[in-house]
Amino acid sequence: xxxxxxxxxxxxxxxxxxxxxxxxxxxxxxxxxxxxxxxxxxxxxxxxxxxxxxxxxxxxxxxxxxxxxxxxxxxxxxxxxxxxxxxxxxxxxxxxxxxxxxxxxxxxxxxxxxxxxxxxxxxxxxxxxxxxxxxxxxxxxxxxxxxxxxxxxxxxxxxxxxxxxxxxxxxxx
Numbered sequence: 043x044x045x046x047x048x049x050x051x052x053x054x055x056x057x058x059x060x061x062x063x064x065x066x067x068x069x070x071x072x073x074x075x076x077x078x079x080x081x082x083x084x085x086x087x088x089x090x091x092x093x094x095x096x097x098x099x100x101x102x103x104x105x106x107x108x109x110x111x112x113x114x115x116x117x118x119x120x121x122x123x124x125x126x127x128x129x130x131x132x133x134x135x136x137x138x139x140x141x142x143x144x145x146x147x148x149x150x151x152x153x154x155x156x157x158x159x160x161x162x163x164x165x166x167x168x169x170x171x172x173x174x175x176x177x178x179x180x181x182x183x184x185x186x187x188x189x190x191x192x193x194x195x196x197x198x199x200x201x202x203x204x205x206x207x208x209x210x211x212x213x214x215x
Contacts, residue, residue, distance in 0.1 A: 072117070072118055075116060087099070087169055088171045114140065119135075129164075130171075133159040136157075137156070137175075139154075140152055142183075151181065151182055153181070154179050155176060158174045159174075
């Protein structure tokens with residue numbers, strides 16, 4: 043193997059590791075958002091990141107906090123990541139969002155959207171530089187009480203935040 047082959051292999055390995063780290067941003071974003079861990083969401087953003095058209099996350103977090111009681115979840119899939127250079131990338135990531143509320147006017151909806159992202163690598167770590175979404179459609183699901191149970195009504199009731207999990211052994215190890 044030549045030095046050139048080693049360099050090509052090293053670049054390919056770096057790209058694979060970078061792609062995985064960027065993919066983890068989307069996964070961590072979903073878990074943090076669904077458990078209302080807004081510090082966790084903020085930790086994924088570059089210092090001057092633009093989220094949904096604004097650098098003022100306080101309003102967006104306030105809206106998320108004030109959503110009616112119920113269950114919600116973001117399920118990411120089909121994450122396309124394209125590198126612009128060694129420290130910038132762009133991505134598209136489909137997500138299915140489920141939301142359910144209880145009580146008068148209960149609403150169970152599946153929405154399909156795509157995140158449109160730009161990523162930046164700062165000090166060796168990838169962050170969201172911009173994140174926006176485009177809705178592809180909303181689909182009412184009707185009354186979900188017939189699915190049986192037991193089930194939780196809010197992901198935040200069933201899932202601990204990443205920060206709470208740090209330092210504990212994973213159950214499958």
